Amino acid sequence: NAGEWxxxxxxxxxxxxxxxxxxAPPVARVMNEVADFVGDLxxxxxxxxxxxxxxxxxxxxxxxxxxxGQEFACSMLAARRVYxxxxxxxxxxxxxxxxLPAAGQAHRALADATVTSTLLLHMEAELIARFQISxxxxxxxxxxxxxxxxxxAPCLERFMT
Numbered sequence: 667n668a669g670e671w672x673x674x675x676x677x678x679x680x681x682x683x684x685x686x687x688x689x690a691p692p693v694a695r696v697m698n699e700v701a702d703f704v705g706d707l708x709x710x711x712x713x714x715x716x717x718x719x720x721x722x723x724x725x726x727x728x729x730x731x732x733x734x735g736q737e738f739a740c741s742m743l744a745a746r747r748v749y750x751x752x753x754x755x756x757x758x759x760x761x762x763x764x765x766l767p768a769a770g771q772a773h774r775a776l777a778d779a780t781v782t783s784t785l786l787l788h789m790e791a792e793l794i795a796r797f798q799i800s801x802x803x804x805x806x807x808x809x810x811x812x813x814x815x816x817x818x819a820p821c822l823e824r825f826m827t
Contacts, residue, residue, distance in 0.1 A: 714740035743811035
């Protein structure tokens, strides 16, 4: 509960209502708990530039900051390299394109996190099959998101088994 009114279009998009928010714990408590849980682990998000800004702003509001060296990897940017023929690289589109199982209502935290993790596992299997990488590490994700679209092999060489 951030103490803000949920606009109608957000309720339509997410299913989150003002009544739900009123019953939720205060944002400061939740952010402290989540920041403690995450600690200094690296983070992954679909469209990480949005989530990174949100994460940093919410931490700042409670007098905290992202841990030193704690970088975000972006599954959307990585998916652009692994699945260049997808119609677009929105999470829902990629889930359909890759025939991933449904995980609940889109734009809800748990459902989106579940689909993102399933997409990461799917990308890992794809990269293992195509390039014989050992695993989809955070470092590999960060390298993929910076790779040239038309030439993944040089980017992946140091990650191959």
